[in-house]
Amino acid sequence: MLSERLRRFGPAAIIACSLAMALYYQALLVAPLHFHSAQSFYELESVGSETLVQAWKSRVFSLLGARWLAPAVPLLPELPTSLRAPTWETLGIAQWLAFWFLLISLVYVAAHRERALFHILGTYACVVFGYSVGADLRIYPWDMPALAVFALFVALVHRGLPPAWIVLAIWAGMPFKETAVVLCLFPLALDLSWRRRAAWAGATLLGCVLIKVGLDVATQNTAVGLTMAVDSFYDEGSLWWWNLRKLALGYPLAVNGGTLLAFLLLPHASRTLLGFKAIALAFVAGNFLFGIITESRIWFEMIPLALYALEQSVRSAAASR
Secondary structure: OHHHHHHHHHHHHHHHHHHHHHHHHHHHHHHHHOHHHHHHHHHOOOOOOOOOOHHHOOOHHHHHHHHHHOOOOOOOOOOOOOOOOOOHHHHHHHHHHHHHHHHHHHHHHHHHHHHHHHHHHHHHHHHHHHOOOEOOOOOOOOHHHHHHHHHHHHHHHHOOOOHHHHHHHHHHHOOOOHHHHHHHHHHHHOOOOHHHHHHHHHHHHHHHHHHHHHHHHHOOOOOOOOOOOOEOOOOOOEHHHHHHHHHHHOHHHHHHHHHHHHHHHOOOOOHHHHHHHHHHHHHHHHHHHHOOOOEHHHHHHHHHHHHHHHHHHHHHHHHOO
């Protein structure tokens, strides 16, 4: 039995560990590029600090978790020779990134078994894209935890767990990053009556709102409920209009290594994929309203949904031959 398990899961485990190491060293190169990376991991004393950026305050699980793990003794202390001034800060950030990639890989193995390798390799490619392409490259504590929450969501739907478990996972994801709120549309991916779908979606949304408001109050946020900016930092006007014009750069259309665009262009092959596409469209709308689409890392949450859809599409095409 042990040899069978090694045959089934050994390659995925070896590759996941190797790719986590690669991300570790890439993070050492990316983290020093922008001061926000070190600031969000180290320089803020508490989640209620007045110096903390308003939009960051409610992401308490990511902030507190990073401050606990990032300063730990690095497992791989050797630095690339291209780094002239190695610091413990960049080592800690790199360790945080590698830790979450391994955790996400574990979710993939638990959910997809032998097919987990496709998701592990795909996620690695998408994360590398996010930390290589775009303006103002940086690493935030919530990038990978948010990705992990969405990976867990896809895993729960794929394994057919009851809606209550999915709701609990969404609520647990809110303190990592508030983008988990778009997962309230998850009933669209389930085979339920429209009345039950509405009930589950409404209950999930209500819980998300209460959690967000509670976090904002607890962290002394001045903008309770809506902490994200809607005006452009770069010129006068709204972010959505600024983002729309930035599509002309080309690379925002290729976020997550092109997997998001490919996913959105796929035909609706099943109820699950239709529900996932509704979540993706809501996420895209949110990023245009509140995000900066040239920061490729803000699209990480869509990686598990897109990879799942692409895998299902490939399997369907192979079965039809």
